Amino acid sequence: MTTRITHWIDGKPWSGKAERTSDVFNPATGQKTGEVDLASTAVMAEAVAVAKRAGKEWANASLTKRASVLFAFRELLNARKEDLAAIITAEHGKVLSDALGEVIRGQEVVEFACGIPHLLKGQYSESVSTGVDVYSMRQPLGVVGIISPFNFPAMVPMWFFPIAIGAGNAVIVKPSEKDPSAQNFIAQLWKEAGLPDGVFNVVHGDKESVDAMLEHPDIKSISFVGSTPIAKYIYETGTKNGKRVQALGGAKNHMLVLPDADLDLVADAAINAGFGSAGERCMAISVLVAVEPVADPTIAKIVDRMGKLTTGDGTRGCDMGPLVTAQHRDKVKSYIEAGVKEGANIVVDGRNVEPNSDGEGYFIGPTLFDEVQKEMSIYKEEIFGPVLSVVRVKSYAEGLKLINDHPYGNGTAIFTNDGGAARRFQNEVEVGMVGVNVPIPVPMAYFSFGGWKASLFGDTHAHGMEGVHFFTRGKVVTSRWLDPSHGGINLGFPTNG
Numbered sequence: 001m002t003t004r005i006t007h008w009i010d011g012k013p014w015s016g017k018a019e020r021t022s023d024v025f026n027p028a029t030g031q032k033t034g035e036v037d038l039a040s041t042a043v044m045a046e047a048v049a050v051a052k053r054a055g056k057e058w059a060n061a062s063l064t065k066r067a068s069v070l071f072a073f074r075e076l077l078n079a080r081k082e083d084l085a086a087i088i089t090a091e092h093g094k095v096l097s098d099a100l101g102e103v104i105r106g107q108e109v110v111e112f113a114c115g116i117p118h119l120l121k122g123q124y125s126e127s128v129s130t131g132v133d134v135y136s137m138r139q140p141l142g143v144v145g146i147i148s149p150f151n152f153p154a155m156v157p158m159w160f161f162p163i164a165i166g167a168g169n170a171v172i173v174k175p176s177e178k179d180p181s182a183q184n185f186i187a188q189l190w191k192e193a194g195l196p197d198g199v200f201n202v203v204h205g206d207k208e209s210v211d212a213m214l215e216h217p218d219i220k221s222i223s224f225v226g227s228t229p230i231a232k233y234i235y236e237t238g239t240k241n242g243k244r245v246q247a248l249g250g251a252k253n254h255m256l257v258l259p260d261a262d263l264d265l266v267a268d269a270a271i272n273a274g275f276g277s278a279g280e281r282c283m284a285i286s287v288l289v290a291v292e293p294v295a296d297p298t299i300a301k302i303v304d305r306m307g308k309l310t311t312g313d314g315t316r317g318c319d320m321g322p323l324v325t326a327q328h329r330d331k332v333k334s335y336i337e338a339g340v341k342e343g344a345n346i347v348v349d350g351r352n353v354e355p356n357s358d359g360e361g362y363f364i365g366p367t368l369f370d371e372v373q374k375e376m377s378i379y380k381e382e383i384f385g386p387v388l389s390v391v392r393v394k395s396y397a398e399g400l401k402l403i404n405d406h407p408y409g410n411g412t413a414i415f416t417n418d419g420g421a422a423r424r425f426q427n428e429v430e431v432g433m434v435g436v437n438v439p440i441p442v443p444m445a446y447f448s449f450g451g452w453k454a455s456l457f458g459d460t461h462a463h464g465m466e467g468v469h470f471f472t473r474g475k476v477v478t479s480r481w482l483d484p485s486h487g488g489i490n491l492g493f494p495t496n497g
């Protein structure tokens with residue numbers, strides 16, 4: 001039995017018949033579990049029309065009403081987070097504890113958005129001129145689009161929609177077709193929370209529906225997260241069509257280890273950040289830059305820990321689950337083959353892992369390369385799998401240059417006990433999110449998330465105050481209420497006085 005997964009438009013599942021569908025699998029077993037409808041341009045237009053109508057009313061709902069719906073949604077999400085985590089594991093493959101972690105990090109953004117009355121407060125200056133006051137306000141954009149990747153099917157859309165909805169917009173989410181069900185579950189929670197029908201819509205699809213979003217004049221902004229080539233395409237096409245766009249792209253995150261670092265902390269961090277979620281995280285550590293003479297002892301500690309990791313079905317208490325699809329597993333495998341061919345030293349080879357799972361899941365075990373050089377494809381490109389590369393360097397300066405020369409700039413970390421070195425690194429490194437003895441420095445919801453260079457197109461990061469600004473337009477009002485001292489006609493440019 002497979003499940004049909006369809007769009008959620010106007011507060012209910014779509015009742016039409018899709019022209020095209022895409023198969024959905026359980027990556028731990030390789031079994032097909034569902035078919036997701038892929039929206040045509042016409043279906044996208046139907047959803048946009050619904051959202052536009054619903055959004056107009058929602059924008060006029062009081063701040064108290066909007067905040068109360070957000071609070072109710074937060075409570076429902078918190079109560080059902082285990083159910084949502086199970087849905088994520090069944091389609092993405094990440095282990096249950098990791099899926100739960102993703103929901104909790106998304107929930108933080110909902111909690112931030114519960115403060116929307118405060119976040120939207122404008123400013124007021126009395127008597128800027130005689131009898132004249134000026135005040136500013138922020139108003140919603142209208143219909144906003146969110147296009148998300150497979151690797152965080154719940155959290156990444158939640159980086160955006162709580163703030164967008166709190167600010168009075170209507171939303172269309174286009175999830176990844178690889179793990180579409182999480183957003184349908186979330187749509188039901190919104191309905192139960194009392195959000196009016198049509199304010200939150202889920203339209204499933206692939207390139208056709210994405211292009212329909214990019215072309216539609218009533219979609220005012222696009223928040224995209226995914227690989228860099230698609231992010232660049234989304235940014236260029238969306239902005240050309242007059243939309244506000246934030247497009248977060250791929251990553252290659254380096255961890256710089258100085259000789260004075262605590263090597264047990266380093267090894268734990270490298271394992272957690274390198275192999276958590278099978279390396280399918282945009283903040284995964286994929287390169288460990290060891291400032292000599294620290295490489296050998298660090299590798300020994302990492303190898304020791306790798307020997308204890310278990311790989312298998314995410315519902316069975318293993319440390320690491322499968323990759324998302326058979327194609328993606330093959331791509332990661334081909335990178336490992338390329339690394340061996342290009343001359344890197346494969347210290348631990350995950351290709352022959354024996355997973356704890358039934359069926360033919362898409363597994364690759366944790367893999368470690370040493371002696372990786374910057375010309376190799378495993379160094380240059382994003383692998384997005386459980387493959388950690390060690391690059392040996394002679395100095396802090398050489399390590400810093402390596403990181404700054406890399407085209408990606410999402411996250412990075414330095415491990416050291418030298419506060420001066422850490423302070424210098426945070427100042428000099430050309431990367432958007434920096435950890436000091438913290439390997440996955442994902443900012444809290446009230447800060448903003450985003451990389452530099454090829455990891456972000458557009459100038460606005462996700463959530464925090466940048467999110468509030470992204471989903472609103474500023475307006476400034478200059479107002480005078482006439483009193484008996486009205487000054488008569490004056491054609492000069494208004495100045496204060």
Ligand code: NAD
Nearest residue numbers: 148149150175176206207210226227230248249250251282
């Ligand atoms: P992807 O780029 O393949 O897909 C992302 C979205 O774009 C999906 O919704 C997909 O349906 C759509 N899409 C795919 N091909 C398209 C095309 N040709 N035209 C228009 N739309 C298209 O990414 P993915 O494989 O789902 O996710 C993994 C990538 O996302 C990695 O590169 C990872 O680094 C990145 N990512 C980045 C961040 C970040 O914050 N920077 C966060 C999570 C994931």
